[in-house]
Amino acid sequence: MRATETTDAEDGLATRGWVVVRGGWDVPTHAQALRFAARFGRPSARDGGHPVWEVRPRPLGGTFSQRGGPVPLHTDAQYHPDPEDLVCLFAVRPAADGGHSLLLPASRALAALRARPDGARAEAALRRPQWSWITPAVFTGGRGAPPLPVLAGDTVRWRPDNLVPAEEGRAAAETFTDALARADPEEVRLTPGDVLLVDNRRTLHGRTAFGDPRRLMLRVRLWSR
Structure with a gap:
């Protein structure tokens, strides 16, 4: 190269x-x-x-x-x-x-989220440090990072299948999951x-x-x- x-x-x-x-x-x-x-x-x-x-x-x-x-x-x-x-x-x-x-891109994911009627409330929840994920068992198992935000500045961290949302974050997780499913990725x-x-x-x-x-x-x- x-x-x-x-x-x-x-x-x-x-x-x-x-x-x-x-x-x-x-x-x-x-x-x-x-x-x-x-x-x-x-x-x-x-x-x-x-x-x-x-x-x-x-x-x-x-x-x-x-x-x-x-x-x-x-x-x-x-x-x-x-x-x-x-x-x-x-x-x-x-x-x-x-x-x-x-x-x-995270910018388009955010645009898809903001297009939803409940997008603003979900975005606020996704920017709070209340999100954590289970480390896949194929690696080490158990919990990984302490609670962190999904959205921070122009960055994103996300995976739905091993997410451990706080109780108050469940609705936001569902909203973001639905927004991504309706987005138009390349x-x-x-x-x-x-x-x-x-x-x-x-x-x-x-x-x-x-x-x-x-x-x-x-x-x-x-x-x-």
Whole structure:
């Protein structure tokens, strides 16, 4: 990857919150994925003990990255006090029947929330430090970060399936979940060798449904420089 391509990708991340680039390979290996990712930050291995996580359906399931079907819009590592800044997704074997990436900047998520009659009340609740998430059992289990806001400035942290909302936040969580379901994220179809880079603090990502058991992506989370 040339220096100008790295700069272009960084510009795309800064302006849009995500970018797709073509790697210098047909099918990336773990080593190639790490070398590529290191151009944009420091790979993190704190969840699972390895910086490269294979995103594939597994017979016993686990987190939603280990199952087929759709994945709702979310950010990664929201259960940590300090989520990694970037997520890299390397396409090894895209599904033959879907599994496309969905991307929604936090600004558009907020606009969808504010368009609702109860949006202002929900936004106020989402900006209060009363939200926490259970760490997925596949990593360490138990509770993660202390209560934190979902929305802070122009950033977002969100995942609906392991959310532990305070009692007074349940209505706001339902409102935000519904707003995201009605939002219009961009759908990106990756081909083998493509890399999707996502600003994990300013962009929510998800996935359309699929059933292909051979689907394989490589994920690397990064601390930006």
